Amino acid sequence: MVPTELPAPTGWPQGLVALYVERRTALVRLAYLLTSDREVAEEVVHDAVLAMRYRWDEIAEPAAYLRTAVVNRCRSWLRRQRTARDHRPAPPEDVGLGADEMWDALAGLEERRRTAIVLRFYEDLPDTAIAEVIGCRPATVRTLVHRGLQDLRKEMGR
Numbered sequence: 001m002v003p004t005e006l007p008a009p010t011g012w013p014q015g016l017v018a019l020y021v022e023r024r025t026a027l028v029r030l031a032y033l034l035t036s037d038r039e040v041a042e043e044v045v046h047d048a049v050l051a052m053r054y055r056w057d058e059i060a061e062p063a064a065y066l067r068t069a070v071v072n073r074c075r076s077w078l079r080r081q082r083t084a085r086d087h088r089p090a091p092p093e094d095v096g097l098g099a100d101e102m103w104d105a106l107a108g109l110e111e112r113r114r115t116a117i118v119l120r121f122y123e124d125l126p127d128t129a130i131a132e133v134i135g136c137r138p139a140t141v142r143t144l145v146h147r148g149l150q151d152l153r154k155e156m157g158r
Contacts, residue, residue: 020049
């Protein structure tokens, strides 16, 4: 159980500590949905909070900034993973979908489509907010979600 109030560590803004306590669980879940790795998700959230500490006075909307920072750090981690995966030999055969088909299908989506779907259906964000996080137009978000859902339907229907 997460305590509702923590004393701010020396040198930490009280508002940042309160934001961390309030949003930590949701942000770790968001990062987990994007990376499929619990330890990485926790590390991404902690790194984003640490980076915010030094810019706290400059940030107008801390919750939105933190969410965007978490998504961007997840995307960076995924890029590094993709680069590492591209440089290792292919596995002998495709094992197909495992016991939890939805998670496997979600993990198999292209990064931007997965990010758009997670932000839409998990974070319940509107197209404009998702567009800001991903760095595209709202129409592109609608296309990403539509095509991502099509991919999920195809994958789940096999």
